[in-house]
Structure formats: structure tokens, C-alpha cells
Amino acid sequence: MINFLLLSLSFSIYHSLISSQSLLPFGSSQGEWQLLHASIGISPMHMQVLHNNKVIMFDRTDFGLSNLSLPGGRCRHDANDTALETDCTAHSVLYDIDTNSFRPLMVQTDTWCSSGSVLPDGTLVQTGGYNDGDRVVRTFNPCMNDDCDWVEFPQYLSRRRWYSSNQILPDGRVIIVGGRGQFNYEFYPRSIESSSFSLFFSFNFLRDTADEYENNLYPFLHLLPDGNLFIFANTRSLSFDYNQNRVVREFPPIIDGNPRNYPSSGSSVLLPLDEFKGIEPEILVCGGAPKGSYYQATHGVFISGSSTCGRLKVGQENPSWVMEQMPIPRVMGDMILLPNGDVIIINGAELGAAGWENGRGPITRPVLYRTYTERIDWRFSVLSASPRPRMYHSSVVLVPDGRVIVGGSNPHVYYNFTNVEYPTDLSLEAFNPPYLSAEYAPIRPRILSFDNNIGYGKTFSVRFTVQQYSTERFLLSIRIVAPSFTTHSFAMNQRMVVLKMNSNSNIAGIPSTYEVSVLGPSTAQIAPPGYYMLFVVHANIPSPGVWVKIG
Ligand SMILES: *[C@@H]1O[C@H](CO)[C@@H](O)[C@H](O)[C@H]1NC(C)=O
Ligand SMILES: *[C@@H]1O[C@H](CO)[C@@H](O)[C@H](O)[C@H]1NC(C)=O
Numbered sequence: 439m440i441n442f443l444l445l446s447l448s449f450s451i452y453h454s455l456i457s458s459q460s461l462l463p464f465g466s467s468q469g470e471w472q473l474l475h476a477s478i479g480i481s482p483m484h485m486q487v488l489h490n491n492k493v494i495m496f497d498r499t500d501f502g503l504s505n506l507s508l509p510g511g512r513c514r515h516d517a518n519d520t521a522l523e524t525d526c527t528a529h530s531v532l533y534d535i536d537t538n539s540f541r542p543l544m545v546q547t548d549t550w551c552s553s554g555s556v557l558p559d560g561t562l563v564q565t566g567g568y569n570d571g572d573r574v575v576r577t578f579n580p581c582m583n584d585d586c587d588w589v590e591f592p593q594y595l596s597r598r599r600w601y602s603s604n605q606i607l608p609d610g611r612v613i614i615v616g617g618r619g620q621f622n623y624e625f626y627p628r629s630i631e632s633s634s635f636s637l638f639f640s641f642n643f644l645r646d647t648a649d650e651y652e653n654n655l656y657p658f659l660h661l662l663p664d665g666n667l668f669i670f671a672n673t674r675s676l677s678f679d680y681n682q683n684r685v686v687r688e689f690p691p692i693i694d695g696n697p698r699n700y701p702s703s704g705s706s707v708l709l710p711l712d713e714f715k716g717i718e719p720e721i722l723v724c725g726g727a728p729k730g731s732y733y734q735a736t737h738g739v740f741i742s743g744s745s746t747c748g749r750l751k752v753g754q755e756n757p758s759w760v761m762e763q764m765p766i767p768r769v770m771g772d773m774i775l776l777p778n779g780d781v782i783i784i785n786g787a788e789l790g791a792a793g794w795e796n797g798r799g800p801i802t803r804p805v806l807y808r809t810y811t812e813r814i815d816w817r818f819s820v821l822s823a824s825p826r827p828r829m830y831h832s833s834v835v836l837v838p839d840g841r842v843i844v845g846g847s848n849p850h851v852y853y854n855f856t857n858v859e860y861p862t863d864l865s866l867e868a869f870n871p872p873y874l875s876a877e878y879a880p881i882r883p884r885i886l887s888f889d890n891n892i893g894y895g896k897t898f899s900v901r902f903t904v905q906q907y908s909t910e911r912f913l914l915s916i917r918i919v920a921p922s923f924t925t926h927s928f929a930m931n932q933r934m935v936v937l938k939m940n941s942n943s944n945i946a947g948i949p950s951t952y953e954v955s956v957l958g959p960s961t962a963q964i965a966p967p968g969y970y971m972l973f974v975v976h977a978n979i980p981s982p983g984v985w986v987k988i989g
């Protein structure tokens with residue numbers, strides 16, 4: 439089956455790069471920060487990348503006046519707004535990755551602490567918020583002519599959804615789980631079946647994990663390859679069959695007993711599902727704030743955040759958490775899957791908890807988590823520092839060129855730029871992870887052609903070019919990454935699938951050009967339908983990604 443052709447290559451540069459990759463705990467690059475805009479006018483606490491290379495960003499309508507006017511003299515008049523009845527400023531922008539420009543968008547109702555998912559057709563569905571926005575669904579359908587804006591559906595949700603989490607499902611629906619005081623879940627689109635059919639479903643696990651400071655808000659949701667939903671809340675987790683409203687199994691609590699969800703905000707990812715080597719679903723949870731931190735912080739005492747990560751192989755018969763030690767404790771960190779399967783842990787603080795004015799000691803250095811290394815002492819590297827603290831209400835997303843875009847930070851009830859310890863931050867930055875360093879240019883693949891519609895289990899081919907190519911099978915992979923809706927330290931819907939490769943060959947007559955035959959993901963449980971970024975990863979260095987539609 440596997441048909442690797444022997445190629446005559448000069449391996450000298452290649453070898454020096456690869457061996458520095460695999461033998462040293464730290465490459466020479468620690469990544470680079472780049473300021474994209476000193477101000478985009480709002481402080482994005484929510485971000486989502488869309489398949490037309492634009493990023494939708496928003497904060498909340500009741501922060502007061504932002505630093506960006508709505509176009510054409512438009513204003514929002516809302517007698518129920520908690521800050522201003524008339525507001526002619528924007529609280530949402532659409533950022534264009536390719537041109538590094540942005541334009542204001544119009545939100546009518548409050549989007550504060552809400553959630554979202556992208557439907558299979560590429561439309562963002564945002565759910566809930568606060569006050570007059572807490573039962574609203576808003577959609578944003580990406581357009582090419584740049585005149586699209588938010589569309590709002592008031593009273594769509596059956597319950598108030600403030601601090602809930604979403605996950606796109608294999609059938610293209612979205613599940614919306616929990617929220618403040620909501621021990622239940624519902625779906626988008628809502629069921630149109632008979633009126634006796636309940637619109638929401640109770641879920642006692644959320645009641646059981648709500649301690650006096652809650653600590654179970656923004657539960658971590660991950661769709662497992664068996665179709666059940668992994669849900670982590672506070673210190674506990676389970677596998678849940680949302681169709682039958684049935685707990686499939688409960689996993690042991692995380693070992694150190696420290697809460698991981700808002701306001702003790704740690705973060706979590708589903709590690710890459712590898713169809714090539716065999717799927718073994720594994721959850722990673724990092725950081726958070728020890729029990730009592732939130733209470734102490736509201737009384738002016740700032741306790742050190744959690745410095746542990748836990749890994750759990752949820753497919754095993756008797757899984758148990760394997761704990762690891764981060765080099766820096768961190769609360770309100772974000773975890774983003776990078777195209778090579780590593781995880782970047784970024785933003786947040788060393789002390790305190792999430793919530794207004796509750797964090798201290800910004801951690802401006804991201805940490806790289808090497809998912810696959812066998813050597814535990816090589817697991818983490820500390821990367822370059824940004825000059826800007828990213829405290830409560832900051833966010834981050836991966837974009838197709840391999841950078842991560844970072845924005846937000848506003849631990850105040852309003853936009854406060856002076857006389858506060860951590861002023862509201864309106865800037866937008868990009869972090870270039872170490873793999874973008876120029877030293878890797880000879881081994882960086884570039885995609886030349888691909889299919890942009892990929893069927894489940896269907897063969898397709900990807901052509902790419904790379905100067906110094908290794909024919910070693912395990913050094914090449916084709917991966918798809920679902921773009922996340924990131925807010926409050928959790929990147930919803932984020933997932934990575936490593937696709938199965940049939941064969942890989944060089945293209946006769948074209949130097950440094952190769953073709954690989956790949957299989958689309960096996961099932962919609964492994965990769966729900968929709969838009970993904972596809973990357974060719976060679977010797978741990980990703981190509982720039984391209985958008986593909988699965989299903
Ligand atoms: C607000 O925007 C103006 C330009 O429109 C800029 O000069 C100013 O620095 C911005 N304020 C903040 C706090 O970013
Ligand atoms: C304000 O809230 C009330 C009660 O929820 C509602 O009836 C009214 O329509 C709202 N007003 C506006 C301007 O949204």
C-alpha cells in the first residue's frame with residue numbers, strides 16, 4: 439500500500455534542521471510577536487475565524503462607548519442597555535487577515551459572555567449573552583462583497599445562555615450546554631417537532647458541579663469519535679449521550695482537585711485524532727485557579743494559579759489522569775492547537791481568578807506544549823514575551839498562515855484606559871510560533887493544489903512543494919483543523935484530525951514537487967461537516983493552510 443519512492447536529495451541542511459528539532463528541547467526560535475493594530479476600537483473577548491479569511495470579533499454592548507464609530511451615522515437605541523441608551527459606536531468588527539484591515543459591525547443586543555459555532559455552510563451562529571441579549575441567536579453569513587452584518591433572532595433560545603459552551607454535532611446541529619443557573623442544554627436549530635417535545639433537556643451534572651462560586655461555567659465540550667460528548671465541569675468529567683440524555687460513563691475527577699472552569703478558568707483541548715496511526719481520543723486540561731481563589735481575589739488576596747496539566751485517554755477501559763507540570767502557573771490561559779499538533783498555552787495571569795479585577799501578574803510569555811514528545815522534560819518550552827498583558831476577556835485564534843491572532847483584555851466593567859492596573863486593551867497582535875521562523879524555510883511545504891470539497895472516506899490528492907524533503911513516512915502528515923470560537927479561555931469546536939495517507943510520490947519532471955493521496959475523515963463523529971484549514975506538515979513544520987469543506 440505505502441509506496442515511498444527513494445529520492446536523491448541533499449540531506450545536509452535537512453539533517454541539521456531535523457536533528458535540532460528532535461534532539462534539543464528548544465529550537466533557536468522562541469517565536470515572534472507582531473503588533474497588527476494599536477487599536478481596533480473594541481476589545482475582542484470573542485473571536486471566530488471564517489472560511490473567507492476574516493475574523494469576526496466582538497465584546498459587549500454595555501461596556502459604554504467603544505473607540506470605533508458605526509458607519510453612516512448609525513446608532514443603537516436600547517432602553518434596556520445597562521450602560522447607554524443611545525450608542526453610536528461598534529462593539530463588533532470584521533478583521534480581514536489578508537489585508538490587515540477591519541470594519542465595524544452592528545450588534546443590537548448584548549453579546550457579553552456568549553458562545554458560538556460555525557454551521558456546515560460556514561455561517562457563524564452565536565448564542566446568548568446578557569440582559570436583552572441572553573436568549574438571542576445571531577448569525578453572520580460571510581460574504582465576498584463586504585456588506586454583510588449580524589442578523590438577530592430575539593427570543594430564539596428557550597433558556598437564557600450566559601457563560602454556556604457550544605459544540606457543532608455530526609448532523610450539523612449545534613448543542614448549547616449550560617450557562618449561569620442553567621442546568622440543561624438545547625439545540626440550534628431548535629426542534630420543530632410536536633409541541634410536547636421539550637425544547638431543552640435537564641442535565642443534573644451541571645447542578646452537581648456548581649459549587650458556591652460556580653466553577654463550572656463555560657464547561658469544556660469535546661465531541662468524541664464515538665459520537666458522545668465529553669464534558670468537563672469544575673473537577674469532574676463524563677461522556678454523555680445527548681440524544682438519549684444519558685451519562686455513558688463518568689471519569690475520575692482531575693487528580694489535584696482544583697477547579698478548571700470559569701471563574702477558575704483553565705483551558706482544555708481534544709488532542710489530535712490521528713486516523714493514520716489509529717485514533718485514541720485524549721483530553722488535555724491545563725491551568726486554572728485552586729479552590730477558593732475566586733473568593734480570595736474578590737477580597738484582595740491573589741493566590742497562585744494552577745501549574746498542572748492533566749491528560750486523560752477517554753477511550754481506555756479504566757482511564758486515569760496523567761498530571762504534568764507547566765513551567766509557569768496560569769489562570770485564564772487559552773489553549774490553541776497548532777497545525778503540527780503541538781498546543782500553545784497563551785494569555786492570562788499567574789495570580790487570582792477570572793472575573794472583574796480578579797487577576798494579577800500577567801503572563802505575557804506563551805508556553806509551547808509538545809504533544810508527541812516521549813521525553814517529559816522536553817514537553818514545555820517558554821516562548822517570547824509580548825509587551826501587552828492579556829488578562830480577563832482576552833482571546834486568540836489560529837489563522838491559516840499558521841500565526842495566532844491575539845486580542846482583548848478588559849477586566850473592567852467599562853472601557854477604562856486610565857487609573858487602572860490593566861487598562862482596557864484595544865490592540866490586535868499576532869504571534870508567530872517558532873515553526874514560522876525563516877530557518878525552517880528549506881523544509882517548509884507549500885500546497886500547490888488540493889480538492890476543496892472532501893467526502894467522508896473519499897480519496898483525494900494534495901500536491902505540494904518542499905526544497906528538502908524527507909521520505910520518512912512519519913515525518914509527513916496531512917491535517918485538518920476546525921477553527922475555534924474562542925472566549926473566556928476556551929476554544930469551542932476546535933479539533934484536529936490527522937488524515938490517513940494512501941501513498942506519496944514525487945512528480946516526474948517537476949523538481950521538489952510531491953503528491954500525496956489522502957483519505958477524507960472516516961466519519962462525521964470524527965470530523966463534523968464544515969470548513970476546516972488543511973495543512974501539510976513536514977518534519978514538524980506546517981505549510982500555510984488552505985480552506986477545505988468536509989462532508
Ligand atoms: C482611539 O482611537 C484613536 C484614533 O481613532 C486613537 O488615536 C486613540 O489612541 C485610541 N484610543 C485608545 C485607547 O486606543
Ligand atoms: C426592554 O425590556 C423589556 C422587558 O424585557 C421589553 O419588553 C422591551 O421591549 C425592551 N425594550 C427594548 C427597547 O428592547
Ligand SMILES: *[C@@H]1O[C@H](CO)[C@@H](O)[C@H](O)[C@H]1NC(C)=O
Pocket residue numbers: 850851852853854857858
Ligand atoms: C471605569 O470607568 C467608569 C466610567 O468612566 C468609571 O465609573 C469606573 O469607576 C471606572 N472603573 C475603574 C475600575 O476605575
